Amino acid sequence: MAAETFEDRKKRARNIVRRLAKEYPDAATELVYGTPFELLIATILSAQCTDVKVNEVTSTLFRDYRRPEAFAAEDLSVLEERLRPTGFFRQKAYAVKEASREIVERFGGEVPRTMEELLSLPRVARKTANVVLTQAFGIASGVVVDTHVARLSRRMGLTEEALAEKIEEDLLAILPRSRWIAAGDSMIFHGRRVCHARKPRCDICVVSDLCPKLLDT
Numbered sequence: 442m443a444a445e446t447f448e449d450r451k452k453r454a455r456n457i458v459r460r461l462a463k464e465y466p467d468a469a470t471e472l473v474y475g476t477p478f479e480l481l482i483a484t485i486l487s488a489q490c491t492d493v494k495v496n497e498v499t500s501t502l503f504r505d506y507r508r509p510e511a512f513a514a515e516d517l518s519v520l521e522e523r524l525r526p527t528g529f530f531r532q533k534a535y536a537v538k539e540a541s542r543e544i545v546e547r548f549g550g551e552v553p554r555t556m557e558e559l560l561s562l563p564r565v566a567r568k569t570a571n572v573v574l575t576q577a578f579g580i581a582s583g584v585v586v587d588t589h590v591a592r593l594s595r596r597m598g599l600t601e602e603a604l605a606e607k608i609e610e611d612l613l614a615i616l617p618r619s620r621w622i623a624a625g626d627s628m629i630f631h632g633r634r635v636c637h638a639r640k641p642r643c644d645i646c647v648v649s650d651l652c653p654k655l656l657d658t
Contacts, residue, residue: 447615450599450615454615455615455616455620456648456651457599457648457652458616458623458627460651461647462623464627464631464647465630468623469576470492470572472484472496473496473499474503474577475503476577478509478544479499480572480577482499482503482537482541484573485533485537485564486524486537489528489529494527498523502523509550512541513541513545517534517538520534524537532564535563535564536564539562539564540562543562543563544562554578556571567605567609568586571583571586575625582621584609584616584625585629586612586625587605589631590612590629591605592636593628594608594628595608596653597652597653598652599612599615
């Protein structure tokens, strides 16, 4: 792999994503949501927490708080208790309340549809913004880089970077925009189901012949 050219890497990356997209045609976020705003909140809560646990919490949370106005008006201590099961609940409660407030005050209660505007919200980083734009609006703003995408990208030799932002830059450089959404979705599914961190199932991997198997990452 050391002699691989940039063009070779681009071709291999596109083949990887093409196969994974075919393997997981229904790949999408596993967070349960009904509106772009609910997806934004669920994604904020998903930091250092499983989607299963987030979905448990939001099943009642979204019933009681239907609009950003409701979150913005709620007492912070009440939100902290509601979000406690997701971990880091104080930080998340603050982020949810402040993001809701700004959505109400600056965007008329509607989630903005641009990366720049989403990143201007308190505690909203690029991963969260990408999830909202790609999943709720179908906007190919970038590649969602979570722990699975980061791990697979390094393991498959698509990047040598460690920071999510740098990993995304490398992926954007080697993948066409038409594949950005599928790349994130299918790699997350593959990471959860096959390419595990400790014991990857290379024996059933549909892209094993395209992977340098960097198992020391």
